[in-house]
Amino acid sequence: MSIRNNNNRLVNPAAAAALDKFKLEVAQELNISNDYQSGYWGNMTSRECGSVGGEMVKRMIQHYEDNVASQQQ
Incomplete structure (x- = not known):
């Protein structure tokens, strides 16, 4: 068996709270x-x-x- 690598690390750990908030907003909008x-x-x-x-x-x-x-205009 191989050891499982967890590659789900954020590039910017400071963004974790914003991504969690984004996830909750999307879930609410999709009526989950x-x-x-x-x-x-x-x-x-x-x-x-x-x-x-x-x-x-x-x-x-x-x-x-x-x-x-918008940057190319």
Whole structure:
């Protein structure tokens, strides 16, 4: 067996609180069940967690693209 590496470290640890807040905002906007508000996501389905993560990535990419486009103008 191999030892599992955890590569889910933030590049900027100071951003952890902002990302947690962002995750809660996205979950609320997607009308995910209120179980996420406790901070424990273990009761959530994989589909719900994936929806939140996917939407977060989608919005981060959109934000980056908007910034790049505005710098090139």
